Amino acid sequence: MPGNLKDIENITVRAGGRGSSADQPSGERDFEVRDRIVDRIREIAGKDSIKRIQPVQHQGDHQEQDISFDIGDDSYTATIRYNNALTEGWVTALRKYPKIC
Numbered sequence: 001m002p003g004n005l006k007d008i009e010n011i012t013v014r015a016g017g018r019g020s021s022a023d024q025p026s027g028e029r030d031f032e033v034r035d036r037i038v039d040r041i042r043e044i045a046g047k048d049s050i051k052r053i054q055p056v057q058h059q060g061d062h063q064e065q066d067i068s069f070d071i072g073d074d075s076y077t078a079t080i081r082y083n084n085a086l087t088e089g090w091v092t093a094l095r096k097y098p099k100i101c
Contacts, residue, residue, distance in 0.1 A: 004071055005094060007044045008078060012090040013037050033089040037080055038067065045071045056082065068097075 013036045034056065042050060052068040063082040068075065079093040 004044050005076070008041060008076075009091055009094050011037055011040050011078075013040070013088070015087040030086055033082065033086055034065065034080070037089050037091075041067060041069055041078065045069050051075070056086075058084075064092075 013033050015030070015033050038050065038053065049069040049071060050067060051070060052066075054066040054068075056063050056065045061084070063084060063086065065080045065082070066077050067080060068077045070076070075097045077095050077097060078091050079095075080089050081092045082089040
């Protein structure tokens with residue numbers, strides 16, 4: 001399992017070279033990077049491992065999101081940091097939480 005956690009800690013995703021954000025209607029945000037990070041966590045931790053995906057929170061110069069998932073009997077939360085354009089994202093913190101009965 002420790003190898004799996006190291007793989008999750010090292011997740012970094014950049015959006016492909018698509019159209020500019022000016023082509024995107026206002027009010028819509030592109031979540032390609034977020035979706036790719038979630039898919040990568042599912043690949044590493046297991047298909048049904050993700051338990052909760054918090055909404056993306058604006059933090060001024062960046063955006064953050066927490067994703068909670070299980071590996072085996074242990075629960076973890078990964079904090080994902082995005083640039084404001086949501087074109088890059090990476091795991092900044094990985095915390096273990098005890099199971100609540």
